[in-house]
Amino acid sequence: xxxxxxxxxxxxxxxxxxxxxxxxxxxxxxxxxxxxxxxxxxxxxxxxxxxxxxxxxxxxxxxxxxxxxxxxxxxxxxxxxxxxxxxxxxxxxxxxxxxxxxxxxxxxxxxxxxxxxxxxxxxxxxxxxxxxxxxxxxxxxxxxxxxxxxxxxxxxxxxxxxxxxxxxxxxxxxxxxxxxxxxxxxxxxxxxxxxxxxxxxxxxxxxxxxxxxxxxxxxxxxxxxxxxxxxxxxxxxxxxxxxxxxxxxxxxxxxxxxxxxxxxxxxxxxxxxxxxxxxxxxxxxxxxxxxxxxxxxxxxxxxxxxxxxxxxxxxxxxxxxxxxxxxxxxxxxxxxxxxxxxxxxxxxxxxxxxxxxxxxxxxxxxxxxxxxxxxxxxxxxxxxxxxxxxxxxxxxxxxxxxxxxxx
Amino acid sequence: xxxxxxxxxxxxxxxxxxxxxxxxxxxxxxxxxxxxxxxxxxxxxxxxxxxxxxxxxxxxxxxxxxxxxxxxxxxxxxxxxxxxxxxxxxxxxxxxxxxxxxxxxxxxxxxxxxxxxxxxxxxxxxxxxxxxxxxxxxxxxxxxxxxxxxxxxxxxxxxxxxxxxxxxxxxxxxxxxxxxxxxxxxxxxxxxxxxxxxxxxxxxxxxxxxxxxxxxxxxxxxxxxxxxxxxxxxxxxxxxxxxxxxxxxxxxxxxxxxxxxxxxxxxxxxxxxxxxxxxxxxxxxxxxxxxxxxxxxxxxxxxxxxxxxxxxxxxxxxxxxxxxxxxxxxxxxxxxxxxxxxxxxxxxxxxxxxxxxxxxxxxxxxxxxxxxxxxxxxxxxxxxxxxxxxxxxxxxxxxxxxxxxxxxxxxxxxxxxxxxxxxxxxxxxxxxxxxxxxxxxxxxxxxxxxxxxxxxxxxxxxxxxxxxxxx
Ligand SMILES: [Zn+2]
Ligand SMILES: [Zn+2]
Numbered sequence: 001x002x003x004x005x006x007x008x009x010x011x012x013x014x015x016x017x018x019x020x021x022x023x024x025x026x027x028x029x030x031x032x033x034x035x036x037x038x039x040x041x042x043x044x045x046x047x048x049x050x051x052x053x054x055x056x057x058x059x060x061x062x063x064x065x066x067x068x069x070x071x072x073x074x075x076x077x078x079x080x081x082x083x084x085x086x087x088x089x090x091x092x093x094x095x096x097x098x099x100x101x102x103x104x105x106x107x108x109x110x111x112x113x114x115x116x117x118x119x120x121x122x123x124x125x126x127x128x129x130x131x132x133x134x135x136x137x138x139x140x141x142x143x144x145x146x147x148x149x150x151x152x153x154x155x156x157x158x159x160x161x162x163x164x165x166x167x168x169x170x171x172x173x174x175x176x177x178x179x180x181x182x183x184x185x186x187x188x189x190x191x192x193x194x195x196x197x198x199x200x201x202x203x204x205x206x207x208x209x210x211x212x213x214x215x216x217x218x219x220x221x222x223x224x225x226x227x228x229x230x231x232x233x234x235x236x237x238x239x240x241x242x243x244x245x246x247x248x249x250x251x252x253x254x255x256x257x258x259x260x261x262x263x264x265x266x267x268x269x270x271x272x273x274x275x276x277x278x279x280x281x282x283x284x285x286x287x288x289x290x291x292x293x294x295x296x297x298x299x300x301x302x303x304x305x306x307x308x309x310x311x312x313x314x315x316x317x318x319x320x321x322x323x324x325x326x327x328x329x330x331x332x333x334x335x336x337x338x339x340x341x342x343x344x345x346x347x348x349x350x351x352x353x354x355x356x357x358x359x360x361x362x363x364x365x366x367x368x369x370x371x372x373x374x375x376x377x378x379x380x381x382x383x384x385x386x387x388x389x390x391x392x393x394x395x396x397x398x399x400x401x402x403x404x405x406x407x
Numbered sequence: 408x409x410x411x412x413x414x415x416x417x418x419x420x421x422x423x424x425x426x427x428x429x430x431x432x433x434x435x436x437x438x439x440x441x442x443x444x445x446x447x448x449x450x451x452x453x454x455x456x457x458x459x460x461x462x463x464x465x466x467x468x469x470x471x472x473x474x475x476x477x478x479x480x481x482x483x484x485x486x487x488x489x490x491x492x493x494x495x496x497x498x499x500x501x502x503x504x505x506x507x508x509x510x511x512x513x514x515x516x517x518x519x520x521x522x523x524x525x526x527x528x529x530x531x532x533x534x535x536x537x538x539x540x541x542x543x544x545x546x547x548x549x550x551x552x553x554x555x556x557x558x559x560x561x562x563x564x565x566x567x568x569x570x571x572x573x574x575x576x577x578x579x580x581x582x583x584x585x586x587x588x589x590x591x592x593x594x595x596x597x598x599x600x601x602x603x604x605x606x607x608x609x610x611x612x613x614x615x616x617x618x619x620x621x622x623x624x625x626x627x628x629x630x631x632x633x634x635x636x637x638x639x640x641x642x643x644x645x646x647x648x649x650x651x652x653x654x655x656x657x658x659x660x661x662x663x664x665x666x667x668x669x670x671x672x673x674x675x676x677x678x679x680x681x682x683x684x685x686x687x688x689x690x691x692x693x694x695x696x697x698x699x700x701x702x703x704x705x706x707x708x709x710x711x712x713x714x715x716x717x718x719x720x721x722x723x724x725x726x727x728x729x730x731x732x733x734x735x736x737x738x739x740x741x742x743x744x745x746x747x748x749x750x751x752x753x754x755x756x757x758x759x760x761x762x763x764x765x766x767x768x769x770x771x772x773x774x775x776x777x778x779x780x781x782x783x784x785x786x787x788x789x790x791x792x793x794x795x796x797x798x799x800x801x802x803x804x805x806x807x808x809x810x811x812x813x814x815x816x817x818x819x820x821x822x823x824x825x826x827x828x829x830x831x832x833x834x835x836x837x838x839x840x841x842x843x844x845x846x847x848x849x850x851x852x853x854x855x856x857x858x859x860x861x862x863x864x865x866x867x868x869x870x871x872x873x874x875x876x877x878x
Contacts, residue, residue, distance in 0.1 A: 040730050073725045090717025344474045348444040
């Protein structure tokens with residue numbers, strides 16, 4: 001596979017850019033900024049492959065896979081014998097797999113247990129330390145399209161010394177991963193850490209850029225850093241990365257993704273969708289990012305955490321609501337089912353509720369990425385971003401930073 | 408009457424038919440997945456259509472609790488509410504109350520039960536059950552019957568049967584949409600052929616669109632089970648669908664279809680999927696078993712479903728019971744298995760190769776030839792020669808004869824006059840006449856049954872030995 005920047009950062013867009021990801025053999029390119037769908041063992045949590053194909057393609061074709069999900073079974077030999085993750089989960093053709101240990105949901109870094117040999121993760125099957133050799137073995141068996149080197153992610157509150165160590169280890173493990181890399185057709189993204197220190201972030205970005213990597217994976221966000229320090233940290237990293245390589249970040253939710261895109265990030269994960277879905281939420285904000293939704297918020301929905309961008313279908317007001325989640329939404333859920341039915345499914349703890357919500361939320365979020373890309377193509381991303389924030393200003397207690405960097 | 412039932416193929420008692428319901432044209436024999444609360448657990452409607460599901464069963468008791476009948480009615484009925492375009496069937500709600508609520512009490516008025524919401528006593532009358540089912544709007548609705556465990560004996564069985572007959576008139580009177588919904592009556596009467604016969608006659612006199620055989624699949628022995636089915640199917644009208652409630656396992660469905668039943672429902676395929684069990688032609692496959700971890704084959708290499716086309720047992724093994732997707736994929740496969748089984752029953756009857764289909768089915772399920780005795784007996788009544796599947800009988804005929812559960816149950820039932828001798832009618836072909844006779848066979852039923860079975864077994868023994876020699 002191949003990555004190419006087709007619309008470079010320009011005035012009106014800040015550092016936001018459009019890229020194309022081409023699969024190895026033919027196929028339609030996937031445009032970035034894009035969403036990598038979070039999976040459990042290679043398949044979306046609730047969307048089976050036949051229903052996955054109802055989502056827009058190729059937008060829905062980027063899938064995350066965590067080698068940590070396969071620590072116990074199946075063994076790496078079994079995965080390799082099946083023919084890698086693509087065959088194992090039955091998704092071939094346009095689908096591209098991105099392997100990295102952290103899934104931001106169940107498999108999280110456990111920095112206090114990491115040591116010089118490798119990072120440690122809390123997983124559904126306990127805490128596990130993964131050394132580069134074992135990791136490369138697991139990744140090779142999965143044979144994804146893209147893989148990310150091991151990172152020593154630490155929370156923002158660790159001492160400067162520990163933070164510095166994390167950069168040192170992350171770069172060292174990258175070197176080990178490169179040395180062990182058995183397959184050149186898998187693109188390697190070098191992990192960048194550095195916590196809340198601008199200096200360490202810069203140092204890490206520079207070091208990783210010197211290595212033979214196809215792109216970058218930015219870790220360590222969403223671990224206690226202040227919202228106000230984020231833009232400067234992102235800038236510190238981006239200023240030190242080459243323009244022509246792919247950039248992925250983990251752990252950004254809805255308002256943050258715009259901040260990420262503004263700073264030049266191409267790929268995001270979808271843990272946000274997962275949390276919405278299991279909480280009974282459905283995304284409803286207008287895809288062009290402009291308000292209108294304020295009047296939808298009332299006291300009844302607020303109790304359930306609805307905030308104008310999303311509604312909680314568990315709320316009693318949807319009991320007899322025969323409308324679809326979003327008018328004119330073309331997703332399988334909205335084409336077939338009402339809010340009332342989903343409310344009933346949630347109340348009776350039926351799994352179909354999560355299936356339908358994950359489909360709608362993924363569809364909606366992919367649509368949002370699509371309108372973001374349209375704005376970038378028009379050279380109007382900054383306006384888009386500003387409008388989106390204005391529309392939400394009254395709805396969010398935490399003010400959002402808007403970095404209209406135009407360089 | 409809002410249905411048409413056309414038998415388009417037969418083999419002895421077995422029939423293949425087209426059942427035209429207001430929302431869908433179904434083929435029988437027919438398996439109906441259970442969608443208790445307006446959804447089949449873990450599957451979307453389009454997936455159910457993809458695997459060929461023709462009709463879904465909804466549980467009135469659960470739907471009346473949540474979201475409740477008025478709301479479903481406001482939403483334009485259950486079809487609209489769940490956006491299911493094909494057929495639906497609802498049960499009466501009575502069975503759930505008796506089985507789920509310990510405090511249910513049945514009187515002539517109806518079923519009294521404690522509301523699971525606020526603990527207040529509530530009453531489900533036949534009128535109320537039909538009223539709720541009219542609101543839900545399924546293609547087929549079930550009469551409220553007086554359900555008793557099949558393992559209960561004594562006068563309670565007779566009372567329940569008689570009450571079921573009294574309630575059917577109240578159901579018919581209460582049914583407001585006979586042009587849109589088909590009310591099925593339920594045959595009760597426990598394991599007593601005389602009571603079953605009275606109930607069948609009573610219901611047939613009411614000329615209902617279809618009939619169900621109730622009170623089975625409740626822990627009775629298999630010998631009694633198939634005999635009740637055989638008796639009822641023999642005396643129910645030929646031109647009406649026959650539904651065996653709560654059945655079942657693939658083997659039960661094959662046997663009941665051979666005996667002339669048409670419709671089945673069971674939570675088994677989806678429930679067992681959630682526990683990690685896959686249905687395969689050879690029986691079941693425990694996907695949690697360690698052996699699956701390195702098994703690169705599909706669940707069932709003869710299955711045409713999405714799951715079998717895409718996944719290895721090894722991958723399913725790592726999903727089952729841990730991830731939601733495991734139960735989704737296994738439910739998908741298991742339902743496809745049941746629907747394919749129904750379809751194969753239909754086609755093989757239609758194409759005149761029903762015995763071959765049954766033989767092949769039994770050969771895969773019982774590769775050692777140890778087909779249970781009750782199946783052999785039922786197939787003899789159904790006129791299906793399965794001797795080629797029982798090649799192992801020669802070696803253990805004497806032990807299985809004396810120790811199998813079927814013959815034990817024989818001797819125990821014959822000592823209790825109220826549940827006599829279902830046995831005898833099994834050995835005869837014709838339902839009705841045999842049943843009338845059966846009561847006079849009290850006491851000698853055992854001997855007579857044994858003698859006949861002895862003949863049956865010796866014949867079998869000879870055949871299988873010959874087969875063995877030839878092989
Ligand atoms: Zn939608
Ligand atoms: Zn299958």
